[in-house]
Amino acid sequence: MPYAARGKRCAARISRALGAWAFLVRLRFHASSTCHAKPLANARFGTNRPARDFAARREFVSGPPDRDEVEPVMADEWVETGPGFWNIRGSLKIAGLFEVGTQMSVVRLSSGRFALLDSYTPEPATRRRLLELTDGGDAIECILNLHPFHTLHVTKLVELFPSAKLYGTDRHTTLFPHLPWEETRTDRAALTELFRDDLKFSVPQGVDFIPEKPRRHFASVLAFHPASGTLHVDDTLTWMQVPLVGGLRFHPSLPDVLQQRPGAVREFRGWLHELRALFADVKTLCPAHMKTPPPNDGQLQRRLDAAIDRIGKVLDRHERNYGS
Ligand SMILES: [Fe+2]
Numbered sequence: 001m002p003y004a005a006r007g008k009r010c011a012a013r014i015s016r017a018l019g020a021w022a023f024l025v026r027l028r029f030h031a032s033s034t035c036h037a038k039p040l041a042n043a044r045f046g047t048n049r050p051a052r053d054f055a056a057r058r059e060f061v062s063g064p065p066d067r068d069e070v071e072p073v074m075a076d077e078w079v080e081t082g083p084g085f086w087n088i089r090g091s092l093k094i095a096g097l098f099e100v101g102t103q104m105s106v107v108r109l110s111s112g113r114f115a116l117l118d119s120y121t122p123e124p125a126t127r128r129r130l131l132e133l134t135d136g137g138d139a140i141e142c143i144l145n146l147h148p149f150h151t152l153h154v155t156k157l158v159e160l161f162p163s164a165k166l167y168g169t170d171r172h173t174t175l176f177p178h179l180p181w182e183e184t185r186t187d188r189a190a191l192t193e194l195f196r197d198d199l200k201f202s203v204p205q206g207v208d209f210i211p212e213k214p215r216r217h218f219a220s221v222l223a224f225h226p227a228s229g230t231l232h233v234d235d236t237l238t239w240m241q242v243p244l245v246g247g248l249r250f251h252p253s254l255p256d257v258l259q260q261r262p263g264a265v266r267e268f269r270g271w272l273h274e275l276r277a278l279f280a281d282v283k284t285l286c287p288a289h290m291k292t293p294p295p296n297d298g299q300l301q302r303r304l305d306a307a308i309d310r311i312g313k314v315l316d317r318h319e320r321n322y323g324s
Helices: 003-034 037-045 049-062 124-133 154-160 170-175 189-194 264-279 300-310 312-322
Strands: 077-082 085-090 102-108 114-117 140-144 165-167 200-202 222-225 230-233 237-240 247-250 284-287
Touching: 077 284, 085 124, 085 230, 102 230, 102 284, 189 200, 200 264, 222 264, 237 284, 247 300, 264 300, 264 312, 300 312
Parallel strands: 114 140, 140 165, 230 284
Antiparallel strands: 077 085, 085 102, 102 114, 200 222, 222 230, 237 247
16 A cells, blocks of 8 residues: 555544544533533443442541532432331442342331431431431430341441430440440340330240351341331341242241250240231331332231241241250
């Protein structure tokens, strides 16, 4: 090829490359000059989630953002289940990747003050809503940590609401001995007496409440709020809205936490009996994980019965092995 023709082709390539670069620069300038920080962050990541997560973490460290800064989209779901009960369905990612969800509930007590069930670090929009509801947090009477292995957000929630009375299980108090724990533990009968006007608690019997292996998430304190008909339950009952393997189920670690002694299954069955009676008044179920709770279609009792049927063989086998 003659030198002149080669030169022309080379010049054309350079011209095309410069044109593409100029187009990208204009596009970026347009985004940053018309949409402020959030769309720019979104354009960079392709979604608003990383920008929001970053903003949530930063706010927790350094206070709320200025109005002109990133205004996060609310991804926590705030569900009012009935009079005086709100369930916050928050985000929890395994290894930072897999969204499994987590929850915290807000209960208005008959005193007019509020109780938080479980601990979750609300993202900024949720936090603002919670502060509005609770007179800037001053009306939060207490935080009740109901699952011995749900501990990730305990310290942060105490930092947010330092004047709230703090309750937990023995595992919470052992893990965070520097926090100002109340003497009453959430899995003890004394808690029932403290909250008898507003909440009913139910603790599985015949199982290890705090087993040695943390993966055995079965046991937790179930909290029922009669005024709204809402049952807040952590991993003891799980919900997945998928065919065949989904539905309402007891946590799969049940065989590992049933106590290896005569009478354990009898006690567990006694607790199941109590739970069935409690379910007669349950209108809404709030399980810990998965964003979507079971539908309020009047089928909760039937779903519980199916869940009990599914563990029948586990209980029978355990009884044969360790005595009734
Ligand atoms: Fe869990």
